[in-house]
Amino acid sequence: MSIDYALTNEEHLADLDLEQLRQLVGLVEYDGHLDPFPVSGWDALVWIVGNATQTSHFFQSAFGMDLVAYSGPSTGNRDHHAFVLESGAVRFVIKGAVDPASKLIEHQRKHGDGIVDIALSVPDVDKCIKHARAQGATVLSEPHDLSDENGTVRMASIAIYGDTRHTLVDRSRYRGPYLPGYVERTSSYLQRTGAPRRIFQALDHVVGNVELGMMDQWVHFYNRVMGFTNMAEFVGEDIATDYSALMSKVVTNGNHRVKFPLNEPAIAKKKSQIDEYLEYYQGPGVQHLALATNDILAAVDVLVDEGIEFLAIPDSYYEDLELRARIGEVRAPIEELQKRGILVDRDEDGYLLQIFTKPVVDRPTLFFELIERHGSLGFGKGNFKALFEAIEREQNARGNL
Numbered sequence: 552m553s554i555d556y557a558l559t560n561e562e563h564l565a566d567l568d569l570e571q572l573r574q575l576v577g578l579v580e581y582d583g584h585l586d587p588f589p590v591s592g593w594d595a596l597v598w599i600v601g602n603a604t605q606t607s608h609f610f611q612s613a614f615g616m617d618l619v620a621y622s623g624p625s626t627g628n629r630d631h632h633a634f635v636l637e638s639g640a641v642r643f644v645i646k647g648a649v650d651p652a653s654k655l656i657e658h659q660r661k662h663g664d665g666i667v668d669i670a671l672s673v674p675d676v677d678k679c680i681k682h683a684r685a686q687g688a689t690v691l692s693e694p695h696d697l698s699d700e701n702g703t704v705r706m707a708s709i710a711i712y713g714d715t716r717h718t719l720v721d722r723s724r725y726r727g728p729y730l731p732g733y734v735e736r737t738s739s740y741l742q743r744t745g746a747p748r749r750i751f752q753a754l755d756h757v758v759g760n761v762e763l764g765m766m767d768q769w770v771h772f773y774n775r776v777m778g779f780t781n782m783a784e785f786v787g788e789d790i791a792t793d794y795s796a797l798m799s800k801v802v803t804n805g806n807h808r809v810k811f812p813l814n815e816p817a818i819a820k821k822k823s824q825i826d827e828y829l830e831y832y833q834g835p836g837v838q839h840l841a842l843a844t845n846d847i848l849a850a851v852d853v854l855v856d857e858g859i860e861f862l863a864i865p866d867s868y869y870e871d872l873e874l875r876a877r878i879g880e881v882r883a884p885i886e887e888l889q890k891r892g893i894l895v896d897r898d899e900d901g902y903l904l905q906i907f908t909k910p911v912v913d914r915p916t917l918f919f920e921l922i923e924r925h926g927s928l929g930f931g932k933g934n935f936k937a938l939f940e941a942i943e944r945e946q947n948a949r950g951n952l
Contacts, residue, residue, distance in 0.1 A: 575753045575843040575924065581806035587682045588778040590671050590804040593754050594720040595635075595642040595729075596840065597668035599658050600912075603647025606664070607634035610643060611740045613857040615750040620728035621736035624649060628732065631655055635729045639752035641842065644668075644729070658714065664912040666837040669711075669757055670718040671809065676705045679719050679777075683709050686776045691716055701727030709776070712761050712769055713835035743856070750850045751842035755922050756801075756810035756930070760828045761835040766798055766815035773802040773811060782810065783930060786817075797825045801930065812930060814838065827946055831914040839907070839918045847904045847923040848883055851891045854921075860909045862945065864892040878902060882925065894931060901926015915949055 600606045610616045620635035622628045630650045636643045648655040658667060673679050676694045684690055692708035702725040708718045728735040761769055773779040779802040786798045796817035803810045816825040828838055844850045851861070868874065869889040878897045881888075881904070888895060893906045904923040911918060 575755070575845065579807045579928075581804075586778055586805055588673075588679045588776065589675065590673055590777070590809050592672045592808045593640070593642075594670040594672040594718070594722075595644050595668070596666050596754075596757070596837075597644045597670060597718075598646060598664065599655050599662075599667045600645060600647050600664040601659050603632040603634055603645045606647070607636060607645050608738075608740065610636050610645070611738055613854065613859055614638065615742060615746060615853065616641075616643065618736055618738040618740075620733040622733045626732065626734050633733070634736075635733060639749050641751060641754050642729075661833050662714065662836060663832065663914040663916060665832065665917050666757075666840075667714065668708075668716050668718050669837070670720055673719045673721055674723070676707050676719050676721050680707045680709070682778075683776050688772075688776045692718070697731040699727065699731035701725055701731070704730055711772070712759055712765070713832075715759070715836055746853055747846070747849055750853055751844045751921065753843040755841040755843040755920075755924075756812060757840055758812045758814065758838045759835065760814050760825050760832075760838040762829060763816050765835070766800060766813050769813050770800050770802055777804070779804055779811070782807070782928075783812075785930075797823050807928065822946070824943075824946065828916050832916045837917060839920055841905075841920040841922050844921055844923055847893060847906065847921050848887060848891060850921055851893065851906060854908075855891075859911075861892050862907050862909060864889075864894065868894075896927065896929065896931040898927050898929045900928050903927040903929065903931060905931050909945060915946070 598606070607618065611618060616636040616638045618634060619637050622633040623631070630653045631646050631648050634645045636645065646655060648659070680690060680694055689710040690707065691710050692706070694705060694707040697704045697706065704725045705721040706718055708716045710716055725731075727733065759769070770781065774781070781800060782803045783801040784799070797814050798817050799812055799814045801810060801812045814825050816823045816829070825838075829835065855861070866889065869885055875885065878895050879902075881895055881902055883893075883904075885895075888904070891906070893904050895902060895904050897903075902925050904925075906921050908919045910916060
């Protein structure tokens, strides 16, 4: 039986090939023919925000994304604005209420700006929903078609943690810019001279924070309902400092294109980053997005020039002789990584470079990770302590530690 390595339409349009994906997101071989819930890849991350017009401009100007489609009052959608942005194979849909009675307003009032829908590309929506329902999932939206002159999209949705959902999308019969009801739209915004074509090319993983005692329940959900397998586990001293602690497990689909680390707080001396998130988001939700790039140094330089703030890493991290011995040779001098605050970790498969922004929304909730993989399939286990100490310094500055 052949190996299922079909690229999604978004990856084809982004001019990505299999070798690029292997490096960018740690793709592995996978035969999906017997999978009861086959997932091809990511479709979109749908945001609800207080001001979609300004947030759309922010992701264009600061993160180099391109505006490709729009829905709103001028297209017959009287409820909200929706801007569709892309960078490589990554798609954001930014929604903000127009109608004062819109349901989006209450969601944003409760949670602040954040991600409501992690939409996934699947080859057979009906097959996935049938299996999910049999395994006890809550079906929020039954399989249905949306059609216009560009073709037909088949969709359905299931509930996951908190007020978050997975919309399952089959757009194999559709040629439009996003979905029926959206029109093609571009922006007059021009990037700075010399800016790279793309700051990031793909989505590596999406991290969810859940309540104490709920991590294993959601791991089992992904195992049972979606056929995901367990990829990694971080507990105890792996993922704790002197003051705060958490536990984390990672689930992934068959080819590792879609990866979900799931975090829950652990008992510690002070409030953990997960506790802080749950308090300010008022429940479980998406904590951060890991964006895959093939040049993290250039990406950081561009983002800093556009005003994005990253967590500060102390010089002692880079001066640690044990660290230097463990990581060995990497593609950039350690001094260049130190200047930018980029972390490095190595495992049996290779190494990775990673860096984390401060929260990009008003509440101390959602942030971004940039990751550049060189063989490693991990998540930077060796960097956890340095990262969490950096997060704790920010928590302390906010008065929340």
